[in-house]
Amino acid sequence: MAQLARRAQPLLARKRRGLGPSVPLRWQRALWAYAFLAVPLAFFLSIRIWPAVQAFNLSVHEWNIVGEAQPYVGAANFRELAADPRFARALLNTLQYTVVGVPLQLALGLALAMLLEQVRWLRGLLRAVYFVPYVTPVVAAAWVWQWLYSPNFGAVNGVLDLLGLPPQPFLNSPEQALYAVVAMVVWQNLGFQVVIFLAGLQSIPRVYYEAAGMDGAGPWRLFRHITLPLLNPTIVFSVVIGTLQYLQLFAQVVNLNFLDQGGPLDSTLTVALYIYQVAFQRFRMGQAAAATVVLFAVMMAVALLQLRFLSRRVEY
C-alpha cells in the first residue's frame, strides 16, 4: 500500500505542477522545446543570420563607417571589385592555396596514417607528435616559421647549406612565398588529417584485405580497390573541411609577413586579408561587404560541387 502511494506521488505532483489536464502532454512538451530553444534561436538569428543579411544589403551600398550616409549604388561595388587587379590576385592566390594545400595535406596525412597502422610500439607517441602543431596557437607558430624562413639567419637555409644547396629567399620571393605559407599550414593541419585517416582506416573490416590477399592481390591493388573506395566518406569530409579552411586563410598569412601583409607584391594576399584591409584599413565597408558576398558564393559553389562529384556509395 505504501509502495503504491509512493509511486502515485510523482504522477500527482506533475498534475499539480504542470499546465493542468486541459493542455495535452504533447503540447506541453512542445512548449518546453520552444522554451529551451528561445535564447539559442535568438542568438543564431541575430548574431549569424541577420548580420549575413546586413552584409548582403551593405554590398549594394556605399559607406565609409563614420558618416550616416549610405547611398544605394547597385552593383557598383561588384563592378569595382571586378576591375580591381588586387582582388583578382587575391581570388587567384586563394584558389592556388587551396589547390596546392588540400591535396598535399591529404596525401601526406594518408601516407602517415597508413605507416602508423604498420607499427604497434610507440604508435600513440608518434601520433601525438604529429598532432602537436594542430593545437599550437597559430600566431605564435607563424612567427616561429618566419624565423625559420629568414633568408640569412634562418634554420631552413642553414639546413640547405649543410646539404650543399644554395640559400633560398622563401617569404621574400614573390615566386616562393605562397608555397612557404602552404608548407606551414600543411604542417599545422597534418596531425588532424592523420588522426581522421587513422579512424577511417580502422573502420575498414580486415576481412576484405584477407579475402583479396588470398586471391593474390598485391599491396597497390589492395590500396586502389579496397582502401581508397572504403575511405571515400573520410576523404570527402577532409576535402570539404580543408577547402573551407583554405578559402578563409588569414592568420597565417598576416603573421608570416607582418610588415608587408599579403606581400611581397601581393603574392600571398588572400580574399580574407583583402576584405580585412578594405574594411578596417581603408574603411570602404560597401566594397568589403561585396567581397564577402563573392567569398560566400565561392565557398558554397566549391563545397556543393565537391559533395556532388566526390561522394560515392560503395558497397561490397
Place this chain on the structure above:
Amino acid sequence: MRVRRRLVCAAAYAVLTLGGVVVLFPFFWMLITSFKPFDEIFALSFWPSRPTLDNYLQVLTATRFPRWYLNSLVVATATTASVLFFDSLVGYTLAKLRFPGRDLVFVLILSTLMIPTEMLVIPWFVTSSERGWVDTYWGIAFPGLMSAFGVFLMRQFFETLPDDLLDAGRIDGVSEFGLFRRIALPLVRPAMSALAILTFLGNWNAFLWPLIIIQSDAMRTLPVGMALFSGEAGSAWNLIMAASGLAIVPVIVVFGIFQRQIIEGVVLTGVKG
C-alpha cells in the same frame, strides 16, 4: 613473408621518426633561440653557448603578456561554458523532443556553418561600435557564445540515447529540464569533453575578430598581443621566440595531459560529423 613484414615495419619506423623530427623542429628551434642572448641569435648554432632566461623575463616584465594571458583565459573560459550549456541543450531538444518546426530549426542553425566569418565581422563591428562593445570582454566573446558545429555534434550524440530512458524519467515525474540535466547529459560526457576542448582551443587561438574589436593594449588577447608585439619587436628574435614559447608551451603541456581525450574528440567529430 615474416622477413618482409619486419622490413616494412622497420621502414615505417624510419619514415615516421624522420617525419616526427621535421615536425618538431620548429619547436626545438624556437626554444633554443629563446634561451640565446641577442648577440648569439644570428649564429646557426644548435645550442646556446650562454643560455639565459633574460628573454623570458623581459617579455614578462616589459610587455603586458601576463594580462593578455588573463584576457585569453577569461574569453575562452566564458565562451566554452556558454557553448557547452547552450549547444548541448539545443542538441538535446532537436534530438529528443518532438515539436512542430523542429527540422526547420535544425536546418536554420546548420546553414549558418556555411557563412564565412569574414562576412559577419563587418556587421558585428558596426553593432559593437553603436552599442559600446568595442574593447570589452563581451565584445570579444559574444560571437562565439554558441556554435552551430557544437549543436550538430551534440545532436548526433543525443540521438543515440534510447527514448525509453527519458520516458521512464517522465513517469517518475522528472521535469523536462531535469531529464536533460540529470539523465541525458551525464550519458554524453565524452562528446561534452571533446566539444569543450575544441571550443576552448578555437577561442584561445581566435585571431580575426579579436584583432578587429580590440583597440587598447590592455584588452588584447594572447594571439593579438603576440602579433602586435612581434611586429614591434623588429629583429629581436630572441624576445619574439621567448614570447612564442610563453604562448605555445602551456598549450603543449595541457595537450600532454589531455592527449587522449583531445585526439579522441577529433576522431569523434571527424567520424560523426
